Amino acid sequence: MPALIRVLPIAAALAACLSVAPRAAADAARDARAASLHREALAHAARNTIESRRLAIDALVRATLLRPDQPAWELDLARLYLQCGFRRLARERFERVASLAPDDADARLGLAWVWRRDWLKFLDRSSLERAIAHLTHAVRARPERGDAWLALVPLLVEKGELRAASAAARRAREADPDRLEPRLADAYTAWRLGRVAEAERLFEATVPRLPAELRERFEDISPLASERDTFELRRLPSAAARDDFVRRFWRAQDPDLATPENEARLEYLARVAHAFFLFWDARRGAWDERGEVYVRYGPPASADYNPLGERLSFAFGVGPDYPVNLLVWNYPELGMRVRMHDRTLDEFYSLPVSRDADPDPLPALDSVRLADGRMAARSGRAVFPVLPPRTTPMPLAGALARFEGERSGRVLGHFAVPAGPGDTLWAEWVVLDSARSEVARAGRRMSPSACDPTGLQVADFAAEVRPGEYLIGVSVRDGLGRRGVYRAEVRVRAARPGLRVSDVVLACGPPLALAGAERGPAVRIEPNPGARVAGDAPLTAYFEIDGLARGADGRARFETSYTVRSAERDPRIWIQRILDPRSRIAPLNVTREGEHAGPLRRQFVTVPVQGLPAGRYVLEVRVRDLVSGDEASAAAAFVREAAAGRP
The missing domain is CATH 2.60.40.3880 (Immunoglobulin-like)
Structure with missing residues (x-):
């Protein structure tokens, strides 16, 4: 009996060894098969065709079933799902990676990208909040990730957290000092915060260094210009002549002629930068109609996706109807409701097809006035704010009078702002000729008005000019962040x-x-x-x-x-x-x-x-x-x- 007791443990151990060996061999075979499927999936994905991506997804699904403990493989599958437009499946895989590795920055970036696309499509504010939350988690875990800081910038701007957006742009620059996109983010957030001179300096240093495809977006005036301006620009024989044309174009749009910066151009550059970060399609090398509308008019007051009561299909001629997603941007202050169609159902929007009307969005002419703080481009195809961000408007009334002389004309300007006799106000007057070159400039302190000594301050200016077309601008400041702007075109006739x-x-x-x-x-x-x-x-x-x-x-x-x-x-x-x-x-x-x-x-x-x-x-x-x-x-x-x- 004692001998039998001694033999039993030895037999049990021998049996266990005999059972472990097949399991270990099976695990090794399973791991090898999973690794082979993963390599096969990467090879399929590298070919980047519709069929190869389908095969890659199939291989990755099987690999992750065999090895569910591999976050890197789950991440590859999530990215492939996202590339193919399967956002729900991508989100589930990114969430699995986050559960396996909570501080994995790539998983958080993937989740942020999924929710960002969801917000851009469905306009659900909670999706924007989720995208920001995941990016914030990513930069806390990996503060050296410049791409995560950069992705935060436009989303924080959309949320209205401009200081946080500017700080994120600075961190992106610190993380990737040689990359140009963080410099763009820094420039346009500086503008949104009212740091005008800094924004201009950053844009001037960054835009010329951008890749040609992207630089063209910042330098192209065709979204704002009339057909005639675009035609004339393209016919000019030299680069110098084209540069001078663009200079005159922007000078004519400048809302405040007295300042060294062109506020309309800086607003346009800031819009282009924001549209690039939100709507740029790297695969197409372009943005869709959302980008085109945004650079012309800025953000809409509200937006609707597939609103009730709207037709969600279109037809070419007399053919059948095709489904379409409809995005509507509302600009009530401009009298505009901009309709955009996603005819390919891949979130790339264009203007509706119309045989009897021009779908190009144009503002109501009576909605764009300096007194309301807005100024339309000469073409009527864009609207800009008169003042930089975070500048308090000051009501400025002005009147011009022309007096003909024997050899030249005289233009007299009178200007008034509401102010007490103790306020310190400075007025500056600028006169540009038809080539938009400066021919006169003067500045002076304003004084109490004879009409209302306690409620108004006034200033008057005069300029001797030759007969011709002139653009006159006046800027009034009080040193406390308030500014009033006046501009008008005037024609001085020959005697x-x-x-x-x-x-x-x-x-x-x-x-x-x-x-x-x-x-x-x-x-x-x-x-x-x-x-x-x-x-x-x-x-x-x-x-x-x-x-x-x-x-x-x-x-x-x-x-x-x-x-x-x-x-x-x-x-x-x-x-x-x-x-x-x-x-x-x-x-x-x-x-x-x-x-x-x-x-x-x-x-x-x-x-x-x-x-x-x-x-x-x-x-x-x-x-x-x-x-x-x-x-x-x-x-x-x-x-x-x-x-x-x-x-």
Whole structure:
């Protein structure tokens, strides 16, 4: 019996050894088969065809079933699923990798990419949040991963966390100092934070170094230009001529001519950078219509994916209908609703096909005004903010007047902003000729207005210019981050023979005479650029009459007629205007005769408008030369404001 007891353990051990050997051999065979399938899958994936990718997926699925403890293989399969557009399957595999290796940055990047694409397609805000969360996890685990920092930037911008986006761009630059994309991210986030000079410096240093395919997107003006501009640009014979054309194009779009930076161009570069990070398709080497619309108009106020009640199909001619995904970007402030079709169902959008209408999105013309902080490109195909980000707008009223001379013309500008007498404001004036080259610049401190000494500050400027087309800009700053911008095109005509009347300048009281001018005493006008007459104050206007003929006695004789008429329009429809006509405000008419010793007469007129109801009016001036019989006219609009406590 004792001998038997000693033999039993030995037999058990021998049996265990005999059973382990087949298991070990089976495990080794399974591992070898799994490794072979993985190598086979990589070879199929390298051929990068539809069939080879299908074979690669099949091999990887079998390999991961044999070896479910291999995170790297799961990661390969997840990436392949994502490449083929199987986002749900890709997400499941990335999540498995994250469960096996929680700090695996590649798994977190993959999950972020899945949720990012989900957000771009379905516009679900929670998907954006998930993408940011996974990227944040990745950079915490692997802070040296510049690609993860870079991927965070556009998503944080979309979330409105600009400072965090800028910090992520800086970390991406530190991680990959030689890579250009982080520099673009740094440049456009600097612009979004209002660091204008820094943004311009970064863009100017980075864009010329980009690959040609991408650099062209930043330098191309065709998304903004008219067909005529694009045609002229392409016909220019030399690179220097094309560069000068682009320079003039951007100068014409510049909302603030007084600053060294071109705010519209910087906004465009920032939009291109953001569109590149969000919508660029590396396989196609292009972005879709979302990128085109974004660089022209910026982010939409809202977006809808396959909205209810919309047709989700299209047809070529009389053929069958094909399914389509519909994306709608809403710009209510521009009066636009931009429809884009994904006709290939692969998230690449284009404008709808139309035989009877141009689908190119254009804003409503009356929705783009400087007063609202927006400025349209000359083509009408793009809209830019007037001020840089994080700049507080300041209301700026302005009025220009032209005075013809014998050898040159004179342009007078009056400008006003709401400000107290103790505020410090600086105004700068710039005049560009038709080639958009600077011909005049001046700056001065603003002073209290004679119209409203406690509520307005004003400045006036003048420039002697040759006949031609000019672009005039004025910028006002207060040193506290507030800025007002004014710009207008003006045409100065060559002096014509015969009677001429200048533009009418509305003023606060009669002008002040100043000695020392070549053509008689000069005058200083207290400007009223807001063209508002308040309370019981009369309307005061100044203009010049030139080219008066002299009679036999050497004196000029003329007749001046002044008419003030209402400019209010009845907003009702035509049938309401017929059935219930409103009484018209009778115009004021005054006619006077005068005589003068020379050909130039400086004239101001005071019109009592206290009896007129509040509203919009036009002052019309008509001058008749009693010697030659010539006539000339001019006009100015103004607003009559009621006195306090009075209708």
